[in-house]
Amino acid sequence: MALRLRLRERGLDGVTLLVLPGVLFVVALFIYPFLYGLALSFHPKQGGALANYAKFFSDRFLYDTIATTLLIAVPATLLNVVLSVPVALRVRLMRRQRLLTTILVIPITLGTVLVAEGLLTYLGPRGWLNRALLEFGLADSPVRLVHNYWGVMLSLVITGFPFTFLLTLSYVTGIDPSLEHAGAMLGARPRQRFFRILLPLLAPGLAITLALAFVQAFTVFPSAVLLGAPAGPTRVISIAAYQAAFEQYDYPLASAIAMLMAGVQVVIIAAILGARALLFRGPASSGKG
Amino acid sequence: MAIASREFRELRLERMSRDFGQVRALRDVTLTVKRGEFVALLGPSGCGKSTALNCIAGLLAVTGGAIWLDDQRLDAMGPEDRGFGMVFQNYALFPHMTVRRNIGFGLATQHRPRAEIARRVEEALALVRLGGQGDKLPGQLSGGQQQRVAIARAIVVEPPLVLMDEPLSNLDAKLRLEMRAEIRRIHAMLGSSTIYVTHDQEEALSLADRIVVLIDGQMRQVGTPEELYALPASADVAEFMGYRNLVTSHAEATNEGVAVTVAGARLIGTPLGAVGERAAVAIRPDDLQPTPDGPISAKVEIAEYHGRDFYAVARGADGTELFFRSDRRLNAGDAVRLAAAPSRVLVYAA
Amino acid sequence: MRRGIGEKLWAIAVWALVGFFIVNLLAMIGSVLVNSFGTRWFNTWLPAGYTTQWYTLAWNEFRLPDILIVTVEVVGAVVLISGLIGVPTAYAMARRNFPGKPVVMLLFLLPLLVPPITYGIPLATVLYQAQLAGTIWGVILANLVPTVPFVILVMIPFVEQIDPRVEAAARVFGAGMGRLFMQILVPLLTPGILAALLLVLVRTIAMFELTFLTAGPTSQTLVVALYYAVFAAGVRPGQSIDAMAVIYMITTLVWLLVALRFVNPTQIVTRAKR
Numbered sequence: 001m002a003l004r005l006r007l008r009e010r011g012l013d014g015v016t017l018l019v020l021p022g023v024l025f026v027v028a029l030f031i032y033p034f035l036y037g038l039a040l041s042f043h044p045k046q047g048g049a050l051a052n053y054a055k056f057f058s059d060r061f062l063y064d065t066i067a068t069t070l071l072i073a074v075p076a077t078l079l080n081v082v083l084s085v086p087v088a089l090r091v092r093l094m095r096r097q098r099l100l101t102t103i104l105v106i107p108i109t110l111g112t113v114l115v116a117e118g119l120l121t122y123l124g125p126r127g128w129l130n131r132a133l134l135e136f137g138l139a140d141s142p143v144r145l146v147h148n149y150w151g152v153m154l155s156l157v158i159t160g161f162p163f164t165f166l167l168t169l170s171y172v173t174g175i176d177p178s179l180e181h182a183g184a185m186l187g188a189r190p191r192q193r194f195f196r197i198l199l200p201l202l203a204p205g206l207a208i209t210l211a212l213a214f215v216q217a218f219t220v221f222p223s224a225v226l227l228g229a230p231a232g233p234t235r236v237i238s239i240a241a242y243q244a245a246f247e248q249y250d251y252p253l254a255s256a257i258a259m260l261m262a263g264v265q266v267v268i269i270a271a272i273l274g275a276r277a278l279l280f281r282g283p284a285s286s287g288k289g
Numbered sequence: 290m291a292i293a294s295r296e297f298r299e300l301r302l303e304r305m306s307r308d309f310g311q312v313r314a315l316r317d318v319t320l321t322v323k324r325g326e327f328v329a330l331l332g333p334s335g336c337g338k339s340t341a342l343n344c345i346a347g348l349l350a351v352t353g354g355a356i357w358l359d360d361q362r363l364d365a366m367g368p369e370d371r372g373f374g375m376v377f378q379n380y381a382l383f384p385h386m387t388v389r390r391n392i393g394f395g396l397a398t399q400h401r402p403r404a405e406i407a408r409r410v411e412e413a414l415a416l417v418r419l420g421g422q423g424d425k426l427p428g429q430l431s432g433g434q435q436q437r438v439a440i441a442r443a444i445v446v447e448p449p450l451v452l453m454d455e456p457l458s459n460l461d462a463k464l465r466l467e468m469r470a471e472i473r474r475i476h477a478m479l480g481s482s483t484i485y486v487t488h489d490q491e492e493a494l495s496l497a498d499r500i501v502v503l504i505d506g507q508m509r510q511v512g513t514p515e516e517l518y519a520l521p522a523s524a525d526v527a528e529f530m531g532y533r534n535l536v537t538s539h540a541e542a543t544n545e546g547v548a549v550t551v552a553g554a555r556l557i558g559t560p561l562g563a564v565g566e567r568a569a570v571a572i573r574p575d576d577l578q579p580t581p582d583g584p585i586s587a588k589v590e591i592a593e594y595h596g597r598d599f600y601a602v603a604r605g606a607d608g609t610e611l612f613f614r615s616d617r618r619l620n621a622g623d624a625v626r627l628a629a630a631p632s633r634v635l636v637y638a639a
Numbered sequence: 640m641r642r643g644i645g646e647k648l649w650a651i652a653v654w655a656l657v658g659f660f661i662v663n664l665l666a667m668i669g670s671v672l673v674n675s676f677g678t679r680w681f682n683t684w685l686p687a688g689y690t691t692q693w694y695t696l697a698w699n700e701f702r703l704p705d706i707l708i709v710t711v712e713v714v715g716a717v718v719l720i721s722g723l724i725g726v727p728t729a730y731a732m733a734r735r736n737f738p739g740k741p742v743v744m745l746l747f748l749l750p751l752l753v754p755p756i757t758y759g760i761p762l763a764t765v766l767y768q769a770q771l772a773g774t775i776w777g778v779i780l781a782n783l784v785p786t787v788p789f790v791i792l793v794m795i796p797f798v799e800q801i802d803p804r805v806e807a808a809a810r811v812f813g814a815g816m817g818r819l820f821m822q823i824l825v826p827l828l829t830p831g832i833l834a835a836l837l838l839v840l841v842r843t844i845a846m847f848e849l850t851f852l853t854a855g856p857t858s859q860t861l862v863v864a865l866y867y868a869v870f871a872a873g874v875r876p877g878q879s880i881d882a883m884a885v886i887y888m889i890t891t892l893v894w895l896l897v898a899l900r901f902v903n904p905t906q907i908v909t910r911a912k913r
Binding site: 010012013014015016017018019021022023025026027029030031032033034036037038040083086087090091098100101102103104105106107109110111112113114115116117118119120121122126127128129131158161166169170190212215216218219221222225226238241242245246251254255257258261262265 | 645646649650653654656657660661663664666667668669670671674680681682684724725727728730731732734735737738743746747749750752753754755756757758760761762763764765767780781783784787788791816841845846847848851852862865866869870872877880881884887888891892895899903904905
Binding site: 176178179181182183184185186187188189192196197200201 | 346347348367368369370372373374375377379381382383384385394395397398399442443446452
């Protein structure tokens with residue numbers, strides 16, 4: 001009886017047990033596969049424990065995928081995050097934002113496969129965009145925007161920008177407007193207000209947005225296959241992992257590639273969050289005692 | 290003291306108005322604030338006083354009228370160019386900057402030399418008695434301390450005018466009294482002009498040289514604290530200034546003044562303005578005295594002990610509620626007789 | 640605050656950018672729509688004529704009825720199960736502070752932060768070992784991995800919003816755990832549960848990677864079938880693929896509109912606790 005009371009003091013009783021199903025579920029279907037995959041990556045079909053990783057880094061076709069993926073993911077992420085800031089700063093002044101945010105949420109809802117198919121139609125040589133370019137004399141012949149790097153980039157922008165925009169908007173609206181008023185009263189012009197007040201307060205949230213957006217872009221898959229050139233310029237690392245698993249049936253190699261994917265993401269996120277830790281992380285209100 | 294305010298003669302508001310769509314939040318506010326004056330904008334919530342302050346600051350555009358600083362017309366200028374200091378209700382301290390950087394912000398935007406900024410910030414810190422707290426972040430300070438930083442930040446730039454938007458409303462009662470004294474002290478030391486927005490008439494009475502009462506976006510009275518306390522210009526203003534006894538009555542001109550009926554008794558009162566047959570009568574609780582032979586008879590319903598005296602609510606013969614003070618003990622159920630001097634019974638046109 | 644010329648130009652530039660984005664987005668959707676109804680379309684702005692033949696073709700060629708049934712089964716199961724596991728877990732997380740709670744919170748956060756492909760491949764490997772790969776239950780389990788934590792994370796603030804004293808009052812008047820849940824908590828939590836489950840629904844319909852990695856030929860959802868159709872684009876007429884795409888679009892957008900009656904667009908996006 002006393003034990004039960006003492007446990008309850010520490011927050012452990014019947015109700016706490018309700019977390020168990022969720023915990024077991026995540027452990028069984030997320031943690032365990034990850035650990036299993038990690039272990040599997042060290043048990044290659046042939047060779048010693050590190051053979052899979054050695055294979056990856058010795059095969060150009062494989063290790064180039066990291067560079068290719070970064071070449072697509074980094075510019076797309078930077079573009080999406082950087083553009084989201086001025087747009088969010090404008091939109092937060094709007095009174096009826098809901099229509100705009102609803103339209104912008106559509107590409108996220110539709111997903112990357114549909115956007116890929118849509119862009120194949122729209123950006124194709126006979127699609128409306130090229131038609132418009134030709135009509136307005138901006139090009140002499142149809143511009144090649146599909147089955148190459150640019151198609152994938154555009155699809156990452158269409159699905160990525162709404163994401164970064166909505167996140168940035170939520171951070172921006174969390175900043176007390178009276179801080180900007182105070183800045184203005186003290187003589188700060190809009191540009192000064194942005195760099196000395198808004199940006200430092202936004203920076204921690206932007207770091208998170210950057211990390212989340214990067215992760216999304218780095219793991220691009222259907223766009224790279226359908227809209228890109230999966231054999232070459234847009235052979236991203238997720239394609240390599242997929243092929244290892246489902247075309248070569250080399251699960252250990254696939255696991256190794258998946259681990260490498262995770263590894264690259266962890267390194268870059270750590271770098272972003274590390275930079276964030278150097279910045280201010282306090283409340284974005286005016287901090288009333 | 291090294292911190293002093295810039296030269297200017299007067300700030301003129303000429304029929305300043307502000308509409309929000311169909312709503313007319315401010316109408317024809319006309320006022321001249323002289324150098325060194327402490328003017329309070331007083332009024333109930335929603336009366337437009339914060340709107341007026343924001344228009345003067347430039348945070349809101351005026352939709353009618355003009356604002357002049359001596360010969361310079363201000364209303365087309367942005368807040369960055371007006372050079373006024375402002376203390377916000379929620380302090381609006383930059384949470385990511387130290388106290389020093391907060392205070393020095395206005396000087397930094399002017400690109401002043403570092404040494405000058407450091408010196409002036411130290412002086413401001415000393416003035417608001419926060420020396421030694423310069424390297425803390427706002428989140429590490431108490432409410433009162435944050436308030437002082439906000440004030441220091443506003444005055445360090447030596448503005449011709451300091452605007453304060455209900456700066457004390459977020460503080461507890463004791464702190465409020467302390468900070469009121471501080472504001473008075475700093476104002477006296479600097480000689481800067483101040484426009485102070487509040488809904489608390491006690492605050493306005495104790496701080497201001499002149500008070501502007503705003504109700505529903507319109508100026509109802511401008512005067513010294515004494516004038517507003519003793520002679521409010523209309524029944525609305527009287528109600529706001531603490532004349533809790535407000536009744537409507539018949540009015541009859543007599544030789545001694547205007548005769549009115551309060552709680553069934555006949556009283557003589559002082560007319561303010563032209564009074565017709567119907568009148569609104571206002572009496573302060575302090576001016577309604579229990580006397581053995583007073584004309585009003587009433588029965589005490591509630592008696593609150595306030596230390597020095599009792600604050601009572603009584604009901605007259607005709608059911609009217611009456612508020613008064615008494616330094617002798619009162620109990621619920623007591624019968625009292627009340628009287629008021631004719632000069633303290635204010636009669637307005639109804 | 641009033642704005643100068645520079646500010647106004649900047650505002651125009653920003654709105655132009657947003658407008659450009661939206662115009663292209665709508666044009667992209669529009670071209671799929673128009674193409675799906677067009678007879679022949681070569682070098683003109685609009686097709687030569689209109690027909691619904693592609694829809695009939697797609698319906699049969701891509702075995703859409705079967706696929707739609709599978710999609711309904713998968714999505715329905717995922718919504719139901721993630722609700723059944725997620726809501727009680729969220730309740731416990733909101734109401735109890737136990738040792739190790741931050742670790743558990745991290746545990747629920749990870750599947751939402753790590754992108755699906757990264758954990759999908761190891762997951763598919765494990766499901767393969769468990770003989771579940773290629774079956775509908777494999778697909779359901781895979782899709783549950785991000786949705787259970789999602790429901791938990793969305794529901795925790797809703798539970799926290801309920802004054803614990805309301806529950807205490809119910810207990811004082813004799814309610815046991817079951818009655819408390821059914822008569823007090825669930826009714827109060829209904830808006831939140833509805834919001835969370837609708838979001839799960841929308842996200843699962845559009846969830847590609849997890850289903851793609853675990854599905855077999857008879858357990859594909861609509862989005863995966865669409866992928867394969869586009870992948871093998873040379874084989875089928877483009878218009879019928881676009882017809883299928885339109886059917887997919889309508890399915891997702893209808894549920895999006897329903898979901899938006901209960902939630903803010905931002906919540907569809909904000910996966911992680913801010």
